[in-house]
Amino acid sequence: METPQNQEIFSKAVALAETWQNRANELLTKEEKNIQDQMKRLLTHPHDKVLLSKLIDQSFRSKDPKRVADQISNLMEDEGVPEFFSRVEKILIQMFVGVGKHVSSFAVPRMIEQMRSASSRAIIPGEPKELHGHLQKRREQGIRMNINHLGEAVLGEGEAASRLETYKNDMADPDVEYISIKISTIYSQINSLAFEETVGTLKDRLAEIYRMAQQHYFTRPDGTSIPKFVNLDMEDYRDLEITYQAFIRTLDQEEFKDYSAGIVLQAYLPDSFGMQVKLTDWARERLSSGGAPVKLRIVKGANMEMEKVESSLANWPLAPYDNKLEVDANYKRMITYGMEPENIKAVNLGIGSHNLFELAYAAVLAETKKVSDYFYFEMLEGMADHVRRALQETSGDVLLYAPVATKDEFINAIAYLIRRLDENTSPENFLRYSPDLNVGSEEWSYLKKTFLDSCVQQSQAQNFPNRIQNRATETFDTSISSFRSNCFSNEPDTDWSLAANRTWAEAIRRRWKKSPGDEIIEIPVVVGGQERKNSRELREIMDSCQHKDKISVARYHLASKEDALDCLSVAKDDPDGWRELSSERRHEVLADVAMELRKSRGELIGAAAADTGKVFTEADVEVSEAIDFAEFYPLSVRQFDQLETIASEGRGVGLVISPWNFPIAIPCGGIVTALASGNTVIFKPASDAVLSAWELCNCFWRAGVSQNTLQFIPCSGAEVGPIMTASNDVDFIILTGGTDTGLNILKQTPGVYLAAETGGKNATIVTDMSDRDQAIKNVIHSAFSNCGQKCSATSLLILEKTIYDDPHFKQQLVDAARSMKVGSAWKFSNKIAALIKPPSGDLEKGLNSLEPKEEWVLKPEMVENNPYIWSPGIKYGVQPGSYTHMTEFFGPLLGVMRAENLDHAISLVNQTGYGLTSGLESLDKREQQQWKDEVFAGNLYVNRGTTGAVVLRQPFGGMGKSALGPGLKAGSLDYFSQFMNFTEKGYPHVGVINQGHHLLQIANEWKLLLQWNKLQPLKGEIDNTIHAIKSYLYAMENKFSLEEDYFHLRGQDNLIRYLPIKEMMIRLHADDTLFETLARIAAAKIARCSLLLSRPKEVRNEVIEFLESRYGKEFLGKTAVLTISDEELIERMDSLGRIRYAAPDRVPEAVFAAAAETGFYISRSPVYMHGRIELLQYFQQQAICDNYHRYGNLGERSLI
Structure with missing residues (x-):
């Protein structure tokens, strides 16, 4: 709101900013001027920023100087020498490209050391002598320091424990006053769905750090002593509520009543202002009860680029504001609210910015409200140091946020450097204009205008979240259907960071986690519109996650031979005329199926957990995929309908035989594509996933697909199944299952049209030019999610010899796998739940034995005395051609092989004869291209996990032993075409x-x-x-x-x-x-x-x-x-x-x-x-x- 008083504050802020800028220019040193000139050259040549990011990202990956020299030379040869380098630097670079790779052992370490030295203004060397020297120097200058350790990604609990010790040691270090920590560095298993357990663990670990902080004091230059300070940084949006709750719940403990700690809120999130109000209410109550105040650091947010990527990939709304005006307005709104005397005394403020207008606004507002003693400025070490000196002359108290990394840890600072580079060169960022910035210039006027515009926008800026998904109350407009919109977009998965969705999940658990004496669901055979139960064999469906208690959740009737013959007759006759419907009418019905699937998401998740032991997060993704199939396949048919000289009709009768490992998505895809193509369908579900299949079929029937058009035949695969697979009345079979199953069908009926996605022995290659942290994260998820029971799972990890021989990589890999929570699917913290059956055959052998030269680096074990639940296993030393190399295990088992180079690694991948999915972890574009050209697989993934294919994004299907039939990919525009007959007009x-x-x-x-x-x-x-x-x-x-x-x-x-x-x-x-x-x-x-x-x-x-x-x-x-x-x-x-x-x-x-x-x-x-x-x-x-x-x-x- 613009009032005379506010206008005066705005004007004073502009005047103060001008004073500071003029003084900063006077204080600019020659070295800082040279840095500014270099930044100007970088801004003048935008492509140089791209090359600089690549150099930073790729120069530190390999420990082999020859490999590094080759990579740097290749980048320079492809992209040219950056213009932002000085003339001398350009000559040195050109010399390196010319001869550096020939003397790499000499040239590379020096070049890397030069790069590290050049970044030392922003990242403080973490070796004890250098770090303490810098802290003491800053202390003598009257500058307070907040250090942040930039260690490796915390992928496992071993590394989390190590990082926790580092923080505790900081508290005992007399030179350290203040540290910043992130929740992701003290707990590796943060899980939004397991909210309470996650917050509880974080509370315990934060308490250890706070306890140490209370016990140790920092002595200021004036001789006064204060407790050490711990600030909790904010990270991704999904961790916002977890971070906040961990912070307040830890401080709510009696032992921390008198301890002051800090937290950060990011103004680019519209949620932050509401959270600030909650924090302030809590802190005021704490203060009124005799407790200590807390501190809030207000920043704009530095993770926008990753938030945009996540939003795009997940098809979720962008969590931050999508415009700078609202970010700046919200920032000022938070400062304005925080500066109210009754608020700031409970929640002291740190104003984090390099924008002089923002800092001046805070200073003027604090002076106006007489609360200047309760806030201070916070800036980044090494950024605009001349500005920091100008501020310090008038305000005195400035805290510098200082990232710290040793030589060995410097590779882990890459993400920070790239974020800073992005931020400092952003067209709307103040620092972009700081080189040669003068009061009254065109640039200054632009920055002044944007400041004043945001000042008057404070009350108008959105103050409610962008992410409001609520599975419990959501409704669906029919206009989102592909039938009406004539376009397709992937269905968003559930956003578990939202409290409403976690409450919804808990309600699903209450409904579907059965207890002794609960009513048991009875599942009939459905043939010709009739539910058949009597005089048929019954099978119990047991909850494998409650194996000890022998909980039965459902029982199903097995179809007889007579049922099979009847269903064949009905499917052939098509009494309800499905095949006679136009493709548009079929599309309309299947659009209603998609709506039913949306409405039934919770029941489908619950059934999959009870039926197959699948964790909620995995089952939820399956439901999204099922919806995608229901929307996509009819739209694909519509596109072929536009071929003017082609008439089409269904082949006739389709038999869909589905697997148990994806009990929702895969059968749904098979049923939908057959129906959309104009066929009647006989559905034979996997015997181990009948309950999920039953819930799925009910979605189709409720939407208007008749029980004559879609018949449900749970039956014995050995006795009744062959009656259908061998029948001349079946025009095609869609199978997802084992290679042996598909071959048996073909041998029984050689001329049958079979479209089968079968097994996979999938490998991920990790080269010396990989991001190792990213590689481990991707591999662990690919290998062990859904207990490794995905046909796309990575079961072979092929490491280039430098990676294989690196004990630290092995340690990280094992730590990450060992740290995964294993147990019942009903406990939301578990990422690995039950196998479909106790291990037998190949899996039993794989989990319990070693081949020659193999060794367990992580031995799998039965968990909770439940034969269905096993922890991850990792074998090193897998030999070419061995049992482990060539066998698909379909369980939580990862074999690791050593490759001499990429050529050798690709050869090892292709030797298996399978060709379903394959992964490569490498930042080298040349390696990526070679791998794409030579590896034999249907789905290739670069720097991503090998599981989780999404409809039309990554249509799914393999080559070689991984496919039977034409190999058209499920989820592609062409897949349905094999189930239609075409006539040319x-x-x-x-x-x-x-x-x-x-x-x-x-x-x-x-x-x-x-x-x-x-x-x-x-x-x-x-x-x-x-x-x-x-x-x-x-x-x-x-x-x-x-x-x-x-x-x-x-x-x-x-x-x-x-x-x-x-x-x-x-x-x-x-x-x-x-x-x-x-x-x-x-x-x-x-x-x-x-x-x-x-x-x-x-x-x-x-x-x-x-x-x-x-x-x-x-x-x-x-x-x-x-x-x-x-x-x-x-x-x-x-x-x-x-x-x-x-x-x-x-x-x-x-x-x-x-x-x-x-x-x-x-x-x-x-x-x-x-x-x-x-x-x-x-x-x-x-x-x-x-x-x-x-x-x-x-x-x-x-x-x-």
Whole structure:
């Protein structure tokens, strides 16, 4: 509010800021002027900031001087020498690029030491002698110091204990007055959902530090002694409430009644003002009861870039304000409220800023309200030191926030340096303008205006949170449906940092955690619209997390053979006419399914926990994925409906066989894609996840999918299952499960259309150029989340030899895994809960034995005497080709291998024969590119965990032994197409083709020949082929040759690309038309497959005659027609990537049978002219997810 009194304060603040700026300019030293000149050069050349960030980030990763020299030289060669360097520095850099890598053992340590020295103004050396010397020097200058240790990421409780000891030692150090700590440095298992346990642990650990602070005193220069001071920094938004509660609850203890401690609030969060009011009310009550005041440090916030990345990836609202005006207004509002005499006496203030207008505002306001003794300024060490000296001349008391790192810890200061670089160069940041800033200049006037604008905006700035998700009360507008919006966005997961959602989770737990005597859910078989129970075998569903108490949560009836036969008949007959509905009407119904899934999120989570022992955080993500499938697949069908010359219909009856490890998302995806494609569905759930499946089916039925259209058949896989998998009434099978299960189905019915995602022996490679802390964090989550029971889980960790031989990396890895909370899913602090069954087979062997040269660095153990619950295990020394290397365990077991280099590591990955997911941890773009080019897997992840694929962002599916069928990815735009039959109604529309191709020349020549009445007996076939060639070229140019990212998320690339099938065999048959033959050959050539063409000896017809003619030879080019028998074809099968027939009935039974033995895919769909459909047969999809940001910094993307 702008009143005369306020206007006077604003004017006085501007005048004081001008005084300070003028004095600061007078105090500027030559060294500081040189630094300012360098900063001006950096601001003039924005790309230099990108290169500087990369140099800081990558120069310290490897301990091998040759590797560092190579990396730095590569960066300089690619990006050029930064302009912000001085002339002498440029010469030295150029000399390093020229000869440094040849004398790396000499040059690299000196260059790194120079970089560390250059940053020592901002980061204080942490070695005892240097640190104490600096603290004593600052003390003599009358400057108070607040030190913050920049150690490695706290990934485990061992490191947390070490950091706790460091803080306690600081309290005993006579030279240390004041420290800042973060909750993430004293507890490695912070868990928003386990709020009370997390706060309780933090309270205990903070108490240890506060206790030491009370026991030790700091002697000021005037001889007075005061207790040591501990300030609690604020970090990510998700930890805001946890940090606040840990702070007040610790100080609420009687022993700390007389102790003063501090906390930070960030003004860029609209939540902070309300939290300040709560803090102040609490502190005033504490003061009135005889307690000591506390201190609040008000800052604007330095984690904006990471908050933006998290918001983008999670599809949550941005937690901070999205504009600088409101941030500044909220900052002043917090200062104004805090300066009220009755408030500031209970909550002393620290005003953290380098903006002279903000500091002057606080000073003038404090003087006006006569509370100047209750606040002081806080600034960063090494930032605008001349300004600090000007302030100190008038205000006296300035506290410097000083990050501290030893030489060994300096790599852990990188995130801080990059954040500071981002902040200091931000277009709206005061420090950006500080070089040569003069009162009255254009820059000064701009800064003054922004200050005054925010002054009058204080009361208007938003004071309620941006994140308000409440699962208990949320409602859903139908306009969010893809049916109505015609667009797709991923469903947000639950934000567990919000109290309302934690309360909602507790209510789910009360409903679903059963006790003895509770009513047991009874689950029927559902066939032909009837729920069948009587005279059927019953199976109990036991809560594995309550194994000792033998709690039964449900029982289900097993379908009989008669039930299976009945459901096949109903599915074939489609009595409710689902197949006759338009795709739009089906989309409308499935949009209602998505809404039911949203409404049923809590029940689905509870069922998954009771049924499969899945922790809530994992089950919640599954529900989001299920909703995504329900929204996405019908929209994909709609896009294909827009192909004007294509008519489509469902294949008929789909059998969906789902796994237990993803009991919600995967069956939902299979059911939805089959329904959206116009098929009736028989759903056979995993026997270990029937309760979750039942809850899921009810969502479909409530939304309007009939019990005739979707039938529910829990049954014995050995006795009743084969009746359905072998039935001619089943037109396709969607399976997610073991490779052996899929092969058994194929062997039983070799010609069945099976789309199966099977197992994976997934590896993450960590190179010498990795961010080790990030690598461990990603690997631990990938290996052990959901007890390692994800087909995408990292079960092999392949370390470049320098990493493998590093005892500290091993220690960190083990510490992180050992620290994971293990136990019942009903206890929210546990991140690892129950296995689906007690270990048996490969997993039992893996958990209990070692192969030659292997050693346990972390031995797995049964937890709580529950055979379902096991702690993580890690084996080092896994040998190439060994049992551990080649076997999928599907449990909490990680094998670690040593690789000589990246080439060796990639070879070890590819040796397994699986190809589902693969991860790389490296900051070197060259390594990333090599890995992308050479590793064999369907889903690639760079600097990210290998689990948690999101619909359309990272469509999911593998290669090799990890897929049976065509390998189209679940969650991709193409996936549903394999469950539809297409009919061409005319020639496909083709736009401009920009790239030349020899087949295009041939097509144009043939077109002329037809116009000249040549080739008339073959006119129809040739005409179709001409249109096909052009459609294929157009589709290749506009779809299949592209790497597409449908989301463009901040900080993460999600690319989908098509890889041509290697060794593609086109197999001819006597019934093949000339078009079917030429089109397949053209498609393979245009798709850039390695093409092989073969015919049986007995095939000799007009097609072969054409191929042997002048026209055919020109068309074939160097491709020869091999004459081989079916037996010879079968012998060659292992060396082929795929065989393409023109129709299913032209595939010999012997070929189908041979293919079934290994899961080899025989492509046999009709041959289409339309390239968007036909070319799908000649590619494998690959998804690449790359977390390219660094601590939120976007690198060169920030310049766009």
